[in-house]
Amino acid sequence: MFDFNYYTPTKVVFGKNSESKVAELIKEFGGKKILIHYGGGSVVRSGLLKRVTDILDIAGLEYVILGGAVPNPHLGLVYEGIEICKKEKVDFLLALGGGSAIDSAKAIGYGVFNEGEVWDFYDYKRQAKGCLPLGVILTIAATGSEMSDSSVITKEEGLIKRGYSSDFGRPKFAVLNPELTMTLPDYQTSCGCTDIMMHTMERYFTNGGNMEITDSIAEGLLRTVKKNALILHKDPSDYDARAEVMWAGSLSHNGLTGCGNDGGDWMTHKLEHELGGLYDVAHGAGLAAIWGSWARYVYKDCLARFKKFALNVMEVKDCGSDEEIALAGIEAMEEFYRSIEMPTNLRELGVKPTDEELVLMAKKCAVGVGGEMGSAKVLNEEAMLAIYRASM
Ligand code: NZQ
Ligand code: ZN
Secondary structure (H helix, E strand, O other), rough: OOOOOOOOOEEEEEEOOOHHHHHHHHHHHHEEEEEEOOOOOHHHHOOHHHHHHHHHHHHEEEEEEEOOOOOEEEEEHHHHHHHHHEEEOOOOOEEEEOHHHHHHHHHHHOOOOOOOOHHHHHHHOOOOOOOEEEEEEEEEOOOOOOOOEEEEEEEOOEEEEEEEEEEOOOOOOOEEEEHHOOOOOHHHHHHHHHHHHHHHHHOOOOOOOHHHHHHHHHHHHHHHHHHHHHHHHHHOOHHHHHHHHHHHHHHHHOEEEEHOOOOOHHHHHHHHHHHHHHHHOOHHHHHHHHHHHHHHHHHHHHHHHHHHHHHHHOOOOOOOHHHHHHEEEEEEEEEEEEEHOOOOOOHHHHOOHHHHHHHHHHHHHHHHOOOOOOOOOOEHHHHHHHHHOOOO
């Protein structure tokens, strides 16, 4: 087991109608002039934006509004947000939506707080010295960005999708009302459940320093999301299932399921980020499409963990060799993806890269991780390409 720091400063306000507390939360964290940032318009259609602006009006809080964060959010809009914040003297950011709106808001916050080019942080050139304070009203359980230190942005020029992690980017508060997720298309609900599970699985499949308590939390979280994803696939309006998944999403990426291990593998995410950057696929679906090929490529180097996963999460029968059990676990996971209509390869994801494009993705991925990366197995560019090819 490894030493660790566990830092989760985000105040969570969970439950029905919790967004009604948004004005008092902003005031608690010192906000006076707010940029409300959202995505493509679901919060307009659901009436959430109107409800929030009404609450701010009554509370006497000033605000400006910027929508338009696309899935796999773009740097161009980040620049626009930075300019608005500077011009309007914004001192607090409020993201309404999912990972894309939240991550875009985090990037705006870095750009306002720090002098110079904001992309530098995503390009590993320097570290941020701070970020404007940010609050979140979450509308999709998926990325965990509402409590995480990460922000993932795509630079349009070269379609480069990169993440930046800093504790400064952790939101001050997260309003989690499961009811707000009920308007999600089924596909997005499934993508979200996949992403939530992956955030724990990335931390689980390691070759370093695992802790029994962390494993128990991780396995419990995975079983819970798996069960409730199936419930939501049949009945999207099940409040309790929405709530279980929503809380799991935050816990899956706030660091809890990584305490005591070596930081995790993260290669499925890195491989997916190239897909998201180039083909604009939904993040969760991209992860599902890659995971099986990644797992089959690495499982022999991390056999004990794959066996444990098969037995304790996928409920595979404890018979046969370790390898057979591990493989049965991978197959059961893919079967689960299929049962919630997630893809298990690139064809099912709906993209058809040429071999040259696979080579390019592997190259960009290797550059993005500084050459090689992974904990279940360290992967270099050649290995990344082999996994992309196997996922066709
Ligand atoms: O844009 P709107 O109109 O809001 O529609 C969104 C979008 O089309 C829609 N949606 C969200 N809530 C809804 C809703 N539609 C109806 N009703 C609702 N209640 O769902 C679509 C997806 O939204 P988006 O925010 O893009 O999804 P997600 O939360 O999965 O975020 C994905 C982005 O986050 C990054 C991903 O790479 C991707 O760019 N990630 C961020 C992480 C982090 N910051 O910690 C970690 C993750 O691993 C991930 O990489
Ligand atoms: Zn993710």
